[in-house]
Amino acid sequence: MTDLSGRTAVVTGATSGIGAAIALHVGAAGARVYVSGRDADRGAAVVASIVDAGGQAEFFAADVTRDDDVADLARVAASEGSIDYWFSNAGVEGPIGSMAGWTAGALREVIDANLTSVLSGMRHASAHMRRGGAIVNTASFVGTVVPVSIAVPYAAAKAGVVAAGRSAALLLADVGIDVFTLCPWVIDTPMVERLAGESADAKADFAPSGRLTSVDDVARVAVELLTDKPRRASGTALLVDAGPTVAVLD
Numbered sequence: 020m021t022d023l024s025g026r027t028a029v030v031t032g033a034t035s036g037i038g039a040a041i042a043l044h045v046g047a048a049g050a051r052v053y054v055s056g057r058d059a060d061r062g063a064a065v066v067a068s069i070v071d072a073g074g075q076a077e078f079f080a081a082d083v084t085r086d087d088d089v090a091d092l093a094r095v096a097a098s099e100g101s102i103d104y105w106f107s108n109a110g111v112e113g114p115i116g117s118m119a120g121w122t123a124g125a126l127r128e129v130i131d132a133n134l135t136s137v138l139s140g141m142r143h144a145s146a147h148m149r150r151g152g153a154i155v156n157t158a159s160f161v162g163t164v165v166p167v168s169i170a171v172p173y174a175a176a177k178a179g180v181v182a183a184g185r186s187a188a189l190l191l192a193d194v195g196i197d198v199f200t201l202c203p204w205v206i207d208t209p210m211v212e213r214l215a216g217e218s219a220d221a222k223a224d225f226a227p228s229g230r231l232t233s234v235d236d237v238a239r240v241a242v243e244l245l246t247d248k249p250r251r252a253s254g255t256a257l258l259v260d261a262g263p264t265v266a267v268l269d
Contacts, residue, residue, distance in 0.1 A: 021246045023104075024049035029096045031083050031140060032109030034061035037157055037206065040234035041106050041241050046074035048242055050104065053096045055081045083109045083136035084128070090143045097147035104245060105144035107137045107156045113172040126172055133176035134183070141187050141198070150195030154187070155241050156180050158202045160226075160258060163268055177202075181256045181268065188254030197253035199244050202268055204260045207231045228261045236263035 028045045032038035034056035046052045046069035054065045054076055062078035069076035079095060081088040096102050113129025114121045137156050144154055158181050161167045162174030184200040191198060204226035226232065240259050244251065251257070256268040 021048040021242050026050040026103040027096055028104040029053045029055060029092060029102055030106045030108065031055045033065060034058045037234045037237050038108035039065050040238035041108065043068060044238040044242050046076050047072055052076040053079050055079045055092055057082055084131040086139045089139040093143035093147050101149045102144055102147045103152050105140055105154045106241065107140040109136055112170065116169050129172045130176050134179040137180050138183060145191055145196055148196050153197040153245055155199045155201060155244060156184050158200050160202055160204050163202050184256060185254045192253060197250060200256035201237055201241060202256055202258045203237050204232045204258065207233060226260050228264060230261040232259060232261045236261055239263060240265055
């Protein structure tokens, strides 16, 4: 079993979905987890689940579209040493459907929440990381291997996350920080239901397995990235399917 005892992890977007699953898995592996998000009640529930299972966790309220919030989160998480692992999961689907329905404000929101927040996370986390740390950002199959016509702004932001991870891996190599990107296939989350416009099960045929990928599938891969010896090459983006089946995104 993965042992992350003595390590500190920060998980954004950790009050639901993939972020919550990653927080639970990292906590179960022994890391001290900073559970971050905007919903204090849901964050407290995730913390309670980690603590009840014998782990260490605390909630830190932060809106990742606010750079000052991200800076404060990184500073607090590193207050007793440094950050070992940073997971960026926060996101919104943004405008869905016809371009006629896009507004300037909605476009800013989807880019800020899905892409700018990842850039802020890498910037502030890396300033508080020791050599051997890792940053794991969540993108999507949308914007990478399958075009989705009703989610153009979301696709643009998620494709940007992949590109940013690859370039940041080169930039941070000299200080020994790895960067990875997770690109889940169709996930059983409320966001996917909204994006799909119908049952997410009907959209699962996009995936190689033809099945929905669970948030736990993604979380297991996230934790494995921290411990595989040798690790996958920094900068790698991984398509995560149900099972889980993992493929490197070319």
